[in-house]
Amino acid sequence: MMVESASETIRSAPSSQNGVGSLSGQADGSGGGGATGTTASGTGRDVTTGTDSNGEMSPAELLHFQQQQALQVARQFLLQQASGLSSPGNNDSKQSASAVQVPVSVAMMSPQMLTPQQMQQILSPPQLQALLQQQQALMLQQLQEYYKKQQEQLHLQLLTQQQAGKPQPKEALGNKQLAFQQQLLQMQQLQQQHLLNLQRQGLVSLQPSQASGPLQTLPQAAVCPTDLPQLWKGEGAPGQPAEDSVKQEGLDLTGTAATATSFAAPPKVSPSLSHHTLPNGQPTVLTSRRDSSSHEETPGSHPLYGHGECKWPGCETLCEDLGQFIKHLNTEHALDDRSTAQCRVQMQVVQQLEIQPLEPRDPHLGHWSQYHPHCSQLNPVPDSSSFSKVTVSAADSFPDGLVHPPTSAAAPVTPLRPPGLGSASLHGGGPARRRSSDKFCSPISSELAQNHEFYKNADVRPPFTYASLIRQAILETPDRQLTLNEIYNWFTRMFAYFRRNTATWKNAVRHNLSLHKCFVRVENVKGAVWTVDEREYQKRRPPKMTGSPTLVKNMISGLSYGALNASYQAALAESSFPLLNSPGMLNPGSTSSLLPLSHDDVGAPLEPLSSNGSSSPPRLSPPQYSHQVQVKEEPAEAEEDRQPGPSLGAPNPSASGPPEDRDLEEELPGEELS
DNA sequence: CATCGAGTAAACAGTC
DNA sequence: CGACTGTTTACTCGAT
Numbered sequence: 099m100m101v102e103s104a105s106e107t108i109r110s111a112p113s114s115q116n117g118v119g120s121l122s123g124q125a126d127g128s129g130g131g132g133a134t135g136t137t138a139s140g141t142g143r144d145v146t147t148g149t150d151s152n153g154e155m156s157p158a159e160l161l162h163f164q165q166q167q168a169l170q171v172a173r174q175f176l177l178q179q180a181s182g183l184s185s186p187g188n189n190d191s192k193q194s195a196s197a198v199q200v201p202v203s204v205a206m207m208s209p210q211m212l213t214p215q216q217m218q219q220i221l222s223p224p225q226l227q228a229l230l231q232q233q234q235a236l237m238l239q240q241l242q243e244y245y246k247k248q249q250e251q252l253h254l255q256l257l258t259q260q261q262a263g264k265p266q267p268k269e270a271l272g273n274k275q276l277a278f279q280q281q282l283l284q285m286q287q288l289q290q291q292h293l294l295n296l297q298r299q300g301l302v303s304l305q306p307s308q309a310s311g312p313l314q315t316l317p318q319a320a321v322c323p324t325d326l327p328q329l330w331k332g333e334g335a336p337g338q339p340a341e342d343s344v345k346q347e348g349l350d351l352t353g354t355a356a357t358a359t360s361f362a363a364p365p366k367v368s369p370s371l372s373h374h375t376l377p378n379g380q381p382t383v384l385t386s387r388r389d390s391s392s393h394e395e396t397p398g399s400h401p402l403y404g405h406g407e408c409k410w411p412g413c414e415t416l417c418e419d420l421g422q423f424i425k426h427l428n429t430e431h432a433l434d435d436r437s438t439a440q441c442r443v444q445m446q447v448v449q450q451l452e453i454q455p456l457e458p459r460d461p462h463l464g465h466w467s468q469y470h471p472h473c474s475q476l477n478p479v480p481d482s483s484s485f486s487k488v489t490v491s492a493a494d495s496f497p498d499g500l501v502h503p504p505t506s507a508a509a510p511v512t513p514l515r516p517p518g519l520g521s522a523s524l525h526g527g528g529p530a531r532r533r534s535s536d537k538f539c540s541p542i543s544s545e546l547a548q549n550h551e552f553y554k555n556a557d558v559r560p561p562f563t564y565a566s567l568i569r570q571a572i573l574e575t576p577d578r579q580l581t582l583n584e585i586y587n588w589f590t591r592m593f594a595y596f597r598r599n600t601a602t603w604k605n606a607v608r609h610n611l612s613l614h615k616c617f618v619r620v621e622n623v624k625g626a627v628w629t630v631d632e633r634e635y636q637k638r639r640p641p642k643m644t645g646s647p648t649l650v651k652n653m654i655s656g657l658s659y660g661a662l663n664a665s666y667q668a669a670l671a672e673s674s675f676p677l678l679n680s681p682g683m684l685n686p687g688s689t690s691s692l693l694p695l696s697h698d699d700v701g702a703p704l705e706p707l708s709s710n711g712s713s714s715p716p717r718l719s720p721p722q723y724s725h726q727v728q729v730k731e732e733p734a735e736a737e738e739d740r741q742p743g744p745s746l747g748a749p750n751p752s753a754s755g756p757p758e759d760r761d762l763e764e765e766l767p768g769e770e771l772s
Numbered sequence: 773c774a775t776c777g778a779g780t781a782a783a784c785a786g787t788c
Numbered sequence: 789c790g791a792c793t794g795t796t797t798a799c800t801c802g803a804t
Contacts, residue, residue: 563777563778563779564778564779565778581793582792582793582794583792583793601781602779602780602781603779603780605780605781605782606778606779606780606781608792608793608794608795609779609780609781609794609795609796610778610779611793611794611795612793612794612795612796613795613796619794625788625793626793626794638777
């Protein structure tokens with residue numbers, strides 16, 4: 099019936115046609131989340147720093163990264179020890195059983211699996227201190243360097259823009275610069291505080307040569323110091339070709355040798371590795387490839403020692419020689435209980451972050467849409483590749499070699515980029531196809547929770563399938579049921595992207611609701627509401643994890659155990675998410691309960707459910723396991739087979755806060771697999 | 773190349 | 789009558 103061929107042509111139509119006006123058009127119709135139009139993305143953002151104008155890298159974020167770095171280094175140091183310092187650049191080596199002085203159990207663990215406590219136990223205080231100190235020093239250096247770069251960049255930017263005849267009013271630039279400077283100032287202040295903190299934490303002396311030695315050989319750098327800046331700038335990723343168009347935004351630092359070189363390597367999976375590898379193939383990790391700006395670190399020097407005085411912030415004690423300096427450090431900047439406690443807290447924070455779902459690949463994706471709002475449109479826009487140069491800043495690269503979402507409790511980076519986005523979604527800007535959520539991407543719930551703000555404001559198409567989004571919307575409600583209109587509202591409320599082209603996606607939503615068995619319509623007093631049949635939902639999800647050789651490959655390539663674990667966990671989390679998410683589902687009986695689900699991922703065909711699932715009744719009888727949608731007046735009776743019956747109803751009806759469930763889910767990864 | 777899942781478009785029927 | 793809602797069909801695309 100349809101106009102044949104039309105599809106092709108029509109496909110591009112929506113975007114080009116309504117792309118413009120539809121935003122306000124019908125979006126409101128759905129009661130859409132307030133402030134619709136405001137998001138017009140792009141425009142209002144300050145691209146200069148590669149972050150949201152409001153969300154420019156805050157000092158807090160910086161601190162966070164620093165802390166993370168320190169911990170990463172510590173972990174790696176541990177790792178190094180475990181592997182007997184044997185592995186110059188060989189990831190696998192870490193598995194070597196030659197654990198020296200380190201308990202086997204530890205040696206076999208991924209550094210990421212170590213708890214702060216463990217780390218502390220394993221590392222002797224001096225080692226710990228040494229590591230922290232070392233890291234601290236590097237941070238200081240890099241920060242200084244970064245400030246310089248930033249300023250250079252700013253100048254460059256100004257020049258560029260002026261040359262390019264950028265109509266940007268001087269005022270704006272001026273303000274920008276001013277704002278930037280203020281920010282820097284603020285950062286410096288915070289940095290100072292941080293330093294003091296670390297100081298208190300007892301970053302005592304150590305022989306640089308000693309600490310840096312092993313660290314240098316570490317295969318995978320945590321966040322390479324030099325990359326920190328990149329993160330801020332949203333430095334571009336290698337594989338981002340067409341970005342030039344946006345470059346002038348100041349995101350690129352192509353002029354900076356340091357960063358430039360680090361991007362020569364291949365993208366994908368383990369960008370971090372490439373980041374930390376110098377042209378000559380040597381890992382750069384902590385060896386500061388710092389340029390002239392900062393003093394060279396020689397075996398006999400100390401990052402915090404220079405010109406005969408202690409460079410510790412706020413401390414300018416004069417020291418005759420290094421020895422004296424070290425002594426000074428030991429006495430003046432020692433460790434006390436309080437700082438130790440702080441350190442622990444920091445470690446835990448970092449650890450928490452590490453546990454968070456990671457992003458499989460294709461880190462670029464930032465708020466590209468902000469610069470190219472149209473890219474997010476449904477039509478396959480050829481130039482969509484021109485994301486902003488956002489990217490895979492090293493900060494996103496964890497030692498595990500995978501890219502982790504930047505989001506974190508500590509770092510309000512949300513707006514920076516949509517982490518969970520698999521390469522699939524934004525990428526090619528292609529049509530909305532290939533949502534990744536259902537695959538091995540991070541769990542949608544956590545992903546959403548973490549990047550809530552981002553999706554809410556950025557006109558970026560979420561990397562989730564309609565089905566998963568709908569489900570999410572439904573599960574987020576206490577009743578686990580929503581009317582169509584409520585679902586619409588959720589979409590518009592949660593995603594700026596869905597504030598336009600409403601006809602299109604609404605149709606898609608309806609289509610999905612009808613099409614997928616997992617969505618069950620229940621007649622309610624107030625009309626019909628939709629619920630989710632978790633069983634069905636799980637059923638329909640192919641155990642991608644298992645099957646996808648690519649994924650596996652990716653995971654492995656990146657890899658450290660940690661990476662693997664993380665990825666795996668993320669995947670597991672995603673699959674089990676539903677259960678966790680819905681209190682009601684937690685019961686063992688129900689749907690194969692999460693744990694079981696994991697097998698899927700592992701390779702086992704998903705069957706647990708099959709028992710009854712296979713025979714799943716036609717969609718008409720709403721088997722709303724989904725949650726006992728007791729709510730509906732309609733007795734969920736239909737429930738046949740599912741023996742899980744018992745546990746089903748019991749669970750907290752909705753009472754148990756709904757949204758919070760996410761937390762559960764996020765925690766999940768932690769346990770399993772251990 | 774076939775198949776499958778997903779997204780998009782649209783026709784159509786029922787309800788409000 | 790028109791907007792919504794829900795169902796269904798057709799087609800394209802990308803991945804496997």
